[in-house]
Amino acid sequence: MSQFTELRGLYHLRETIGSGGFAKVKLAYHALTGEKVAIKIMDKRSLGEDLPRVKTEIEAMKDLCHQHICKLYQVIETETKFFMILEYCPEGELFDYIVSKDKLSEEEARIFFRQIVAAVAYIHSQGYAHRDLKPENLLLDEDQNLKLIDFGLCAKPKGGIDSQLFTCCGSPAYAAPELVSGREYLGSEADLWSMGILLYALLCGYLPFDDDKIPSLYKKIQSGKYDTPSWLSDDSKSLIGSMLQVDPKNRVTIRHLLKHPWLMADAQCPVEWHSKYKRSLDEDCLTELAVHYGKTKKEMESSVSEFKFDYLTATYFLLLEKKMKGRPVRLLNKIRNHEGASREK
Numbered sequence: 001m002s003q004f005t006e007l008r009g010l011y012h013l014r015e016t017i018g019s020g021g022f023a024k025v026k027l028a029y030h031a032l033t034g035e036k037v038a039i040k041i042m043d044k045r046s047l048g049e050d051l052p053r054v055k056t057e058i059e060a061m062k063d064l065c066h067q068h069i070c071k072l073y074q075v076i077e078t079e080t081k082f083f084m085i086l087e088y089c090p091e092g093e094l095f096d097y098i099v100s101k102d103k104l105s106e107e108e109a110r111i112f113f114r115q116i117v118a119a120v121a122y123i124h125s126q127g128y129a130h131r132d133l134k135p136e137n138l139l140l141d142e143d144q145n146l147k148l149i150d151f152g153l154c155a156k157p158k159g160g161i162d163s164q165l166f167t168c169c170g171s172p173a174y175a176a177p178e179l180v181s182g183r184e185y186l187g188s189e190a191d192l193w194s195m196g197i198l199l200y201a202l203l204c205g206y207l208p209f210d211d212d213k214i215p216s217l218y219k220k221i222q223s224g225k226y227d228t229p230s231w232l233s234d235d236s237k238s239l240i241g242s243m244l245q246v247d248p249k250n251r252v253t254i255r256h257l258l259k260h261p262w263l264m265a266d267a268q269c270p271v272e273w274h275s276k277y278k279r280s281l282d283e284d285c286l287t288e289l290a291v292h293y294g295k296t297k298k299e300m301e302s303s304v305s306e307f308k309f310d311y312l313t314a315t316y317f318l319l320l321e322k323k324m325k326g327r328p329v330r331l332l333n334k335i336r337n338h339e340g341a342s343r344e345k
């Protein structure tokens with residue numbers, strides 16, 4: 001396998017697990033921790049006018065640190081390529097999970113939707129709108145937790161989350177009426193509409209507005225009329241209805257969603273949306289890093305806290321991952337060279 005020289009000794013590349021328009025995603029192992037990562041590789045030449053989207057995604061993901069957002073560990077930029085080293089989600093896309101189960105029970109849909117609401121409440125609190133919320137952009141980790149990905153279309157409006165946007169983007173079936181009508185819109189309100197489509201897809205297994213011709217799809221979206229199958233409970237119908245409001249000013253806000261009765265039904269507590277990641281650095285991880293690099297903890301702390309999204313940032317976050325999963329906070333001191341043979345450091 002053609003080893004990218006930029007990754008040599010840092011990551012051991014394995015098979016391709018996804019390929020899209022201008023990018024592909026490969027499974028890899030982070031050499032120092034042995035943890036699995038997903039490396040999104042983009043070729044600058046084939047990016048063309050999509051290049052700004054990559055920069056948007058990288059800058060957004062550097063800012064976002066949350067239990068339901070796919071973690072960015074490292075960015076490597078060369079003359080011809082971008083490498084984004086990201087959290088590996090072994091269970092794939094929520095889209096495939098829904099298809100495999102036809103549709104989800106209200107209880108299971110609620111567990112997933114609470115996580116989606118938490119992720120969106122967090123990114124809105126950081127001033128971002130995702131603008132491409134759909135089941136393909138929600139991955140499942142090994143504990144069936146959702147991780148939001150693909151921030152290439154997200155917006156961080158200059159004037160804050162509640163200032164007007166124009167660019168029409170995202171996937172048509174999930175796009176809000178004001179967006180498909182080419183009017184000005186608020187990113188946060190468009191995200192809430194997409195979440196209504198998402199909840200409908202979780203509970204029904206198909207989309208409320210669908211048509212293979214875009215113009216007629218847009219007409220259906222702008223009409224706001226969709227059918228509600230018999231198996232939907234009254235509470236589900238009213239929650240979906242509060243998000244699929246054609247007039248964005250009548251649409252429920254993320255703040256209301258957090259304490260909506262349907263979302264609190266089995267849990268009796270509002271959705272806990274704040275990031276579980278602490279501001280302060282983890283002592284155990286710093287100690288292990290200091291030992292490994294032969295530095296004092298103070299030196300280690302100041303290097304790590306720069307968060308340059310270099311190999312040190314990746315190693316810190318992956319050590320933290322190991323700790324949060326109850327695995328030993330240890331670095332592999334046998335650095336395997338690229339043949340895979342290991343030698344004492």
Ligand SMILES: Cn1cc(Br)cc1C(=O)Nc1[nH]nc2c1CN(C(=O)N[C@H](CN1CCCC1)c1ccccc1)C21CC1
Binds near residue numbers: 020086087089137139
């Ligand atoms: C598909 N699959 C099956 C299993 Br099992 C694990 C996976 C898997 O892909 N896991 C995984 N972990 N981490 C990631 C992934 C996929 N992945 C992705 O970023 N996947 C997206 C998927 N998008 C959804 C709509 C269009 C493309 C992607 C983007 C560009 C090119 C290819 C794929 C990351 C890196 C964040």
